[in-house]
Amino acid sequence: MTVPSPTNFLEFAICDTGLLIRKLYNIHAKSLGLNVLDRRALVHIHFRPKQTQIELAGHLEIEAQNLIRVLDRLVNQGYIKKVPHPSDRRANCIQITSSGEEILNKLNQKVAQSYQQMLKDISPESQENLLHTLETLKANLAAIIDDTDTV
Secondary structure: OOOOOHHHHHHHHHHHHHHHHHHHHHHHHHHHOOOHHHHHHHHHHHOOOOOEHHHHHHHOOOHHHHHHHHHHHHHHEEEEEEEEOOOOOOOOOEEEHHHHHHHHHHHHHHHHHHHHHHHHOOOOHHHHHHHHHHHHHHHHHHHHHHHOOOO
């Protein structure tokens, strides 16, 4: 039997932690009447205003036609609106509404309370070091992927 290297444990720790954080967000989103994809779409629309449906689908890593039902549901709930693209008559831009901002704020408040519990035994200095380490890891991984894509 091969003993896993510390690198393997790091991969699992990072993936498992990310999964648990997503689960936490999804639990809180569900309590507000949102499903997983609704929440992800609203967050992307909030941070990338006036993107097209195709651009949003790319950010969510789903097919544009699979996004239609999600967007229709969010429009019907009043959380987003579709507006004509300024230069492409065939496309619509997706914008978050004040109701959408309100529901995201409620979600963020719920999650912030959970984050206090999640970080309770981790010093601010350790939190800052962890963030720096993860940002460096992310940049290194992006560079590896870029190098691999160009080969």
